[in-house]
Amino acid sequence: MREMPVNDTYDDDGDDLTRVDADERSPGDELFDDAEREPESEEPDDEAEADADDGDDEVERVPVAAGRGKDESEKLDQYLLRRYHLHGDRRARDQLITMYLPLVRSLARRYSSRGEHFDDLVQVGSIGLIKAIDRFDLSRGVELTTYATPNIIGEIKRYFRDKGWSVRVPRGLQELNIRLNKVIDELVPKLQRSPTINEIAEAAGATPEEVLEALETSQAYNSVSLQASPNGEGDDETGLIDYMGTEEEAYDTMEDRTMLAPGFAKLDARERYILHLRFFEGLTQSQIAARVGISQMHVSRLIRRALEKLRANIGEGAL
C-alpha cells in the first residue's frame, strides 16, 4: 500500500510543506466539517480498483507521512485530484480542501486590512478554492497551487467589489476608503489617540475633503454579518461571533444590563457587545476597535447599523 500523507499541507506562505495541527484550525475550517462527515462515495469498488496506478486504497486509510517534499506534494495533489475527478471520490476533494486552507488563509490575510474580518475573507477565499478544485482540468498539466491561487484571490476581490458596496461608489473613492482604513489603523497606535481628519489626509496623501467624502462612502459599505453561521446555513446556532476573543466577564455584565431591554434581542451578539462597550462602558470607537480586533471604520459602521436596527426594532414610543 502506498504511503500518502493526509495532513501535510502548505504553510501560510504557500511555499513550504508543514504539518497543520488541529489546534491551528481557523473558524473558517469548520466550513468543511460536515463535508468530511459525509458518507463514503457509493462508487463501485471495481472501478476504483481498475485504476491501479492511482492506488486502490481509500484516501482516509492512507497513512500519514511527515516531511514530504514538493515533488511528493504534487504527486499527492495529482493523486487526490484524479480520485475526485475520475472516480468522484468526495473524500479526496475534502482532503484537498483541508490541505489548501492555509493557502486560503495566507491570501486572505493580504486583504484583511481592508475593513473586512479575516475569517469572513477566509470563508470567501475557500469558495474560490473549492471552485478551483472542482474545475481543475487534469489534462492541462498545471499544479493545483498555480490554478487555485488566482481563483482564491479572484473570489476575495469579487467579494469586495460585488457584495461590499450597497450603492454605486466611484472606484477612486472606494480605493481611498480602503487606503484610509489602513492609514487609520496605523495612526491610532502611533498617535495613541484617534487621528484628526487633517492627520489622516496627510498620511493618505489626500485632501481633508477627499477624506471626508471617502469616509462617507463607508456608510454604503455592507459587511457580511458575523452572526451568519460559518457554513452559511441558517440553522446553525454558532456564528462567527463565537470565535471572537471577547472577555467573558464583560460580556456577562452587558447581558445583565441590556439583554432584557426592548429591541436588543434582535441584535446579534457582536452588535450588543459593541453597543455595550460604547454606551455603557464609555469606550471610544478606537478603543473598541483595539479590544475587538477590527478597524475603527468597521466599529463606526457597526455602531450606526446597530442603532438603526434598534430604532427599527423598537419602533415608536420605545426608544
Added chain:
Amino acid sequence: MTDIIRLAVTASPAALPVVRMVLGGVAARVDLSLDEIDDLYVAVEELLSAADGLGEGPQHELVIEVADDGVTVDAGPFRTAGLRERLSADQPGSGLGLRTVMDSVVQAVEVCRAPDDCYRVVFAKRRGAGTA
C-alpha cells in the same frame, strides 16, 4: 473666533449624508478627532431620526456654531411631546434610549424653549472632552 453655519434640510433620512458632510467639514476645521466626528454624526443621526419617526418636520434647521475648541449644534424647531420625553432621562432598564445615546457621544445636551410652543435641542462636541 466663532463661525455660524445655518443648514436647513428636509426631514428625511436622505438628508443625513448632507448633514454629515457639512458637520464633518466643520469639525475637521477645528481638529476634532475621527472618533469625535463620528460621535457628532451619531448624535445628529439619532436626534433627527427620532424626530422623523415622530413626524417632526417638514424641515429641520441646524445651526452649527464653530468655536476654537469644538462645535455646538442647535437643532429644531421640534413640537412633539414624544421627542421631548425621549430627550429626558431614560428610565432604568429601558435599554439604550435617545438620551443615553446623546449623553454618551456629545456634551451639554439641552432642550431649550423656542417660539410658537416649540423647542430646540442644543448639544456640543468639544475637542478632547470625555463623554459620559
